[in-house]
Amino acid sequence: MPTVQTGEIDTYYEVSGNGPPIVFIHGALSDHSAAAQQLEAFSDRYTAIAYDLRGHGNTTNPQHAPYSIDLLAEDLHRFITEMGLERPVLCGVSMGGMIAQVYASRYPDPLSALVLADTFSPAFLGRRDRIERSSLMNAMAGLIRLVGYNRAKGLVLWFGRKLERNQTTSLRPHAFPDMDTTDAVNALKAVAGFHTTDIDLTSITVPTLILYGEHETSIISRHAPTLSAQIPDATIQEVPDAGHASPWDNPEFFNSTIQTFISSQTPLKTE
Numbered sequence: 001m002p003t004v005q006t007g008e009i010d011t012y013y014e015v016s017g018n019g020p021p022i023v024f025i026h027g028a029l030s031d032h033s034a035a036a037q038q039l040e041a042f043s044d045r046y047t048a049i050a051y052d053l054r055g056h057g058n059t060t061n062p063q064h065a066p067y068s069i070d071l072l073a074e075d076l077h078r079f080i081t082e083m084g085l086e087r088p089v090l091c092g093v094s095m096g097g098m099i100a101q102v103y104a105s106r107y108p109d110p111l112s113a114l115v116l117a118d119t120f121s122p123a124f125l126g127r128r129d130r131i132e133r134s135s136l137m138n139a140m141a142g143l144i145r146l147v148g149y150n151r152a153k154g155l156v157l158w159f160g161r162k163l164e165r166n167q168t169t170s171l172r173p174h175a176f177p178d179m180d181t182t183d184a185v186n187a188l189k190a191v192a193g194f195h196t197t198d199i200d201l202t203s204i205t206v207p208t209l210i211l212y213g214e215h216e217t218s219i220i221s222r223h224a225p226t227l228s229a230q231i232p233d234a235t236i237q238e239v240p241d242a243g244h245a246s247p248w249d250n251p252e253f254f255n256s257t258i259q260t261f262i263s264s265q266t267p268l269k270t271e
Contacts, residue, residue, distance in 0.1 A: 009061070011079050013032065013049055016040070016047075016048050017042065017045070021049060022262070023079075024049065025053070025097075026052075026056070028190070029184055034050070034248075035048075037247065037248070037251045038254075053072055053187075054071075055180070068190055068196075069098045069190055069197050073099050077103060090111060091115040094244065097117055100114060108205045113208070114204065114207070119223070121230070122194050124195055130195075141185050149179055202230055207234075209236075210227050211236075212236075212239065220244060
């Protein structure tokens with residue numbers, strides 16, 4: 001099982017292909033397998049890497065301790081350093097997009113490009129945004145605490161469908177692997193606390209692609225213009241026929257859009 005020491009944890013990862021590196025960062029309650037279609041699609045031209053965040057998949061979280069998006073970004077920094085990755089592209093989805101924002105704002109030089117998918121910026125965009133984000137995260141965390149994560153997964157999936165007005169058709173049960181209840185709550189609490197993270201989005205200097213699903217909830221979609229406006233070199237693109245899981249809902253469009261974006265920004269190295 002491939003792992004690399006990143007601080008006090010052993011981070012599990014999978015890698016496919018050979019070429020310029022691209023790192024896929026999954027969302028809360030998921031793991032590296034969320035990027036399975038991306039690893040396959042990108043491996044013909046890139047070294048495609050997906051890893052498990054602490055407390056997810058095969059990466060442990062010592063004593064199941066609470067953590068923040070800041071800490072996950074430092075885990076990513078250690079991972080990139082220990083793997084010896086030179087100017088990788090980062091692609092973060094949902095919570096992974098939050099991690100990628102923090103990393104790119106603090107370590108812009110080591111990157112060649114950035115993709116932020118199905119994610120929101122840290123600052124609340126008014127009272128409604130504050131209420132909706134806080135209510136959603138606290139409700140999900142409370143449900144998981146009450147019945148246990150592995151029993152709550154079906155309800156979480158059903159609730160997500162309702163938020164997307166039942167407009168998406170992909171099957172997503174694989175997106176929620178079994179995990180410890182405390183670790184699941186920790187992940188949601190990290191997302192809920194993202195508004196406390198100090199990020200200067202204007203310091204993200206690498207070319208950035210912002211993706212969001214056509215049927216994404218307003219909690220996410222209202223942040224896409226904000227991210228695009230504050231990140232200096234940003235391109236925004238709606239993913240048709242997709243909700244909050246655009247890499248699964250429309251992988252062909254998702255992957256081809258990223259490949260076109262990267263190719264236009266960072267010419268591929270020849271071996």
